Amino acid sequence: MVGTYRVLADVGFDGLTTQRVADAADCSQSLVHYHYDTKEDLVVAFLEWVREAEGDYLEGLGEGSAEDRLRAFVDLQLSIPRDDEHGWFNVAFLELQTAAARNDRYRDALREFTSMVDDVLVAVIEDGVETGEFRDVDPRATARFLRYALHGAVGATLTLHEDATEAVRAPVEAYLEGVVLAETD
Amino acid sequence: MVGTYRVLADVGFDGLTTQRVADAADCSQSLVHYHYDTKEDLVVAFLEWVREAEGDYLEGLGEGSAEDRLRAFVDLQLSIPRDDEHGWFNVAFLELQTAAARNDRYRDALREFTSMVDDVLVAVIEDGVETGEFRDVDPRATARFLRYALHGAVGATLTLHEDATEAVRAPVEAYLEGVVLAETD
């Protein structure tokens, strides 16, 4: 699994081969097939393995107020670096998502990621609405809109090298203030 | 070029091979290489070819007021169908975008698409700001935020089969009313 992560970061999902995973794990290619019958099995197992780490990652939102946690989420998304191993792995993760369009098993596995994110966001927004920090927005719809916007920005940064993660900060702020956060004036 | 389009829609960028393009164009594989030295050349030429069609596509925004044209853009993006040839081609286009992360030539070609979209959107928003239909928002930042949000939603619909294009309509409307459109009350 660790080897798979490195290979994905190195050469992308497109370049993921059982031989490269074997090299990264310092074993023979056939041993990879001994543990995972097919390459598809390997990938699905990897996605389940990495999902647990993702859970911890989302814990990084901390405690604080609903507004703090929402802002922490935005920062977390927009702070994905472009040139280190983590960034390159995220590129591979985007490749995997497009592969999911034609592969049911990948799609099911990846949907659990997005629903995990949504659940966290929905909880934060519901909390904010209840305490009066936020306006009376639809938590689920707002969560998904925010997820899509940030995902789109991160994708453009990682793949097209747009300066999206910076450029989008102000508009996101405008959205939060104009639609989500309770008016303070 | 037409054959390439069909192949991409059929089997995706991952499944794009010179042999399949040859089959779709009803010629031999070597003839493809006669016209395009490498597969990469073929893809770059294809992207330039398809960009012209994209220009016409964006003309579909029509005339109308700035608000009408902005809404037309949103509808245009959110009405991409998931199961016809056009939808599958868009999936392949997403694959191509992720490939751009590791390929300079693809990246340059694709950036021209996004800057084309941005230019159209910026013009609409500038117009709206001038006429007073819109508030005094930053046209470029607003355009990109909107592009990212819609792109994220379309991507999730096409790849993960989320019902994003529907779910996002209300939040987008809330964004337009709460941030972009001039207050009418």
Next chain:
DNA sequence: GTCTATACGCCGATAGAC
């Protein structure tokens, strides 16, 4: 321009020894 034939490599997966 268009073809057939082919070189050459890498892929996923399996067989079989240890």
Next chain:
DNA sequence: GTCTATCGGCGTATAGAC
């Protein structure tokens, strides 16, 4: 569990005839 060896297939690209 782990290895080496190997099969069959498909990928890009090229050579050379017409």
